[in-house]
Amino acid sequence: MQFDRKKLTDSQLINLYKQILLPRLIEEKMLILLRQNKISKWFSGIGQEAISVGSTAAFQEDEYILPMHRNLGVFTSRNIPLSRLFSQFQGKMQGFTKGRDRSFHFGTNEFHIVGMISHLGPQLGVADGIALASKLSGEKKATLVFSGDGGSSEGDFHEALNVAAVWDLPVIFMIENNGYGLSTPSNEQFKFKNFIDKGPGYGMEAIKVDGNNILDVYHAVDKAAKKIRKNPKPILIEAMTFRMRGHEEASGTKYVPQELFDKWAKKDPVNNYEQFLLKEKIISQSEIDDLRAEIKANINNGLKLAGEDIYPEVNTEQQVADLFLQVESTVIEPKTDNKSPKRYVDAISDGLKQSFEKYPQLVIMGQDVADYGGVFKITEGFIDKFGKDRIRNTPLCESAIIGIGLGMSIKKQKSVIEMQFADFVTCGFNQIVNNLAKSHYRWGQNADVVVRMPTGAGVAAGPFHSQSNEAWFFHTPGLKIVFPSNPYEAKGLLTAAIEDPNPIMYFEHKALYRSLTDDIPDDYYTVEIGKANVIEKGTDISIITYGMGVHWAKEAMNDLSDMSVELIDLRTLLPWDKETVKASVLKTGKVLICNEDCLTGSISGEIAAWISENCFEALDAPVMREGSLDTPVPFNADLEQNFLPKERIKNKLRKLVDY
Numbered sequence: 001m002q003f004d005r006k007k008l009t010d011s012q013l014i015n016l017y018k019q020i021l022l023p024r025l026i027e028e029k030m031l032i033l034l035r036q037n038k039i040s041k042w043f044s045g046i047g048q049e050a051i052s053v054g055s056t057a058a059f060q061e062d063e064y065i066l067p068m069h070r071n072l073g074v075f076t077s078r079n080i081p082l083s084r085l086f087s088q089f090q091g092k093m094q095g096f097t098k099g100r101d102r103s104f105h106f107g108t109n110e111f112h113i114v115g116m117i118s119h120l121g122p123q124l125g126v127a128d129g130i131a132l133a134s135k136l137s138g139e140k141k142a143t144l145v146f147s148g149d150g151g152s153s154e155g156d157f158h159e160a161l162n163v164a165a166v167w168d169l170p171v172i173f174m175i176e177n178n179g180y181g182l183s184t185p186s187n188e189q190f191k192f193k194n195f196i197d198k199g200p201g202y203g204m205e206a207i208k209v210d211g212n213n214i215l216d217v218y219h220a221v222d223k224a225a226k227k228i229r230k231n232p233k234p235i236l237i238e239a240m241t242f243r244m245r246g247h248e249e250a251s252g253t254k255y256v257p258q259e260l261f262d263k264w265a266k267k268d269p270v271n272n273y274e275q276f277l278l279k280e281k282i283i284s285q286s287e288i289d290d291l292r293a294e295i296k297a298n299i300n301n302g303l304k305l306a307g308e309d310i311y312p313e314v315n316t317e318q319q320v321a322d323l324f325l326q327v328e329s330t331v332i333e334p335k336t337d338n339k340s341p342k343r344y345v346d347a348i349s350d351g352l353k354q355s356f357e358k359y360p361q362l363v364i365m366g367q368d369v370a371d372y373g374g375v376f377k378i379t380e381g382f383i384d385k386f387g388k389d390r391i392r393n394t395p396l397c398e399s400a401i402i403g404i405g406l407g408m409s410i411k412k413q414k415s416v417i418e419m420q421f422a423d424f425v426t427c428g429f430n431q432i433v434n435n436l437a438k439s440h441y442r443w444g445q446n447a448d449v450v451v452r453m454p455t456g457a458g459v460a461a462g463p464f465h466s467q468s469n470e471a472w473f474f475h476t477p478g479l480k481i482v483f484p485s486n487p488y489e490a491k492g493l494l495t496a497a498i499e500d501p502n503p504i505m506y507f508e509h510k511a512l513y514r515s516l517t518d519d520i521p522d523d524y525y526t527v528e529i530g531k532a533n534v535i536e537k538g539t540d541i542s543i544i545t546y547g548m549g550v551h552w553a554k555e556a557m558n559d560l561s562d563m564s565v566e567l568i569d570l571r572t573l574l575p576w577d578k579e580t581v582k583a584s585v586l587k588t589g590k591v592l593i594c595n596e597d598c599l600t601g602s603i604s605g606e607i608a609a610w611i612s613e614n615c616f617e618a619l620d621a622p623v624m625r626e627g628s629l630d631t632p633v634p635f636n637a638d639l640e641q642n643f644l645p646k647e648r649i650k651n652k653l654r655k656l657v658d659y
Helices: 010-035 049-057 072-077 082-089 122-136 155-166 195-202 214-230 258-265 269-279 285-308 316-321 344-358 382-386 398-410 422-436 439-443 470-474 487-499 548-557 578-588 603-614 637-643 646-658
Strands: 143-148 171-177 205-210 235-240 339-343 363-366 391-393 415-418 449-455 480-482 504-509 517-521 533-536 541-545 565-569 572-574 591-598 624-628
Touching: 010 049, 010 072, 010 214, 010 269, 010 285, 049 072, 049 171, 049 214, 049 269, 072 082, 082 285, 122 143, 122 155, 122 171, 122 398, 122 422, 155 171, 155 195, 155 398, 171 214, 195 205, 195 235, 205 214, 214 235, 214 269, 269 285, 339 344, 339 487, 344 382, 344 487, 344 504, 344 517, 363 398, 382 391, 398 415, 398 422, 398 449, 422 449, 422 470, 449 487, 470 480, 470 504, 470 572, 470 603, 480 487, 487 504, 487 517, 533 548, 541 548, 541 578, 541 646, 548 565, 548 591, 548 646, 565 578, 578 603, 591 603, 591 646, 603 624, 624 646
Parallel strands: 143 171, 171 235, 205 235, 363 391, 363 415, 415 449, 449 504, 480 504, 541 565, 541 591, 591 624
Antiparallel strands: 339 517, 480 572, 533 565
């Protein structure tokens, strides 16, 4: 193995040796602790240390790196105290996740590292977001994100590289090609020979390096980073290497031919670099021995401090509280009494526009939102007022764009992401439920992202443009869900959602866009998230609903002039207003919960169960529900009307009256 020091001094070369030796000696110790059952799992990076250490050494300390399983060298090269790392591995409080996640599944803004989630690919979109935020703020910073050869088979890999290329983002995609995805060899993962063949297809530069040569890695990353700091563009680097142990220790290595181990053992990145330093008389054997003894002592001291650390206290209230970034939230009232008639769609546009004026770094991303103004024209004219940097057309890359939202949050920037139709959110589902929703609970990083979801049926758009899918997210802790039923709330809940630094799913009903008009304030204002609205007060029956259900309920109530019906618009679905619901049920004793969503598995079921458990003694009739049929949404207008619960709500209400 040939080492080219270029202009590196002896001191720099020795420092690189210290950095590459540290993770190797930690790993050797971790393997002992694993056998002693003092840590629960270990993903070994032995044989791949040169990539992590060489890359990190070439980066500035305040530039973000997004590592994976086998990148211990990133964490150690950023000088994270070993005691904190070891506490993290053991699920203790001085780690980075309060015992809520393991190994390298964490981030730390203090050390400018964003750890992985088990799904591998979403990390790449987050890196795009950090790079975008850096570019928009003019920071001249690079971002580095790792992927294995196996993880590159995920769609997130394509999406992230595609967006980075289209948007000229200053991000380096480091592909650690070790030949295996767990036990599956490369020839069963992909047909191409080299990852650098992919670069030209995306329109980006691609470089291949010997991933076991720390100087080759350092020089390649150093050169790439300097280039993209000056001229933002993504670069793909393929680092050829080999995993000398199993995917994780329990999986073993029987599936790998012995001749591969024999071949790559000769290319050991630590031993070969050490021999180079000895040969060039840059370091002596006695200095190496002293250094190894010093590092081992530091490791043992770190383990001692971690051993003195405590495990997390079981505190249910604290666990729930840490789902969200807790902030003081006050309702903002309009400054004047000025009002004007606005359709539901205009109210959304107005709230979005005023939020852009209030938050200069706010960005909206979505398909066709720029010059075209979005398919529903909500951002029409925005590009003239706010510019293309902030009103960003996206490729058809829902997962990458949502990941970019999280990346921008890491850089303390807000974003609104428009799903062209709520149905299309399935393509970005993983990013929402596993990244946005969990990041604050896992490592204290809020996701300051609003996902706008044009939803609902009644417009003859068929199965893929009409679904009510709010229940998909209702089951996910760490998300908030709002669903306005009128123009006043459409504006006020959107501005409140953008103010809130937590991930919010904002549902807006397509059929209400141009069919509903109210006089609403011209000024900026907010509507409280988490608070239901009692639209009509009554004493005989409670109707609990939201969205289009509010309007169906009003129509049904007109047929019951002899009954006193209380109509509650939930407005916020997560967290929903239990106090208002309970007060109404205790007063009326009869409840109908209705929603546009298919009945089975809908939000109404959870509310009904809660009422039955907490208000049973006040009930004078069974809690009744109504929703759409348990079928996909049909295209034909007559079939669609039969699918929707409008008429069934009327019948169910009469049944409840007669009970």
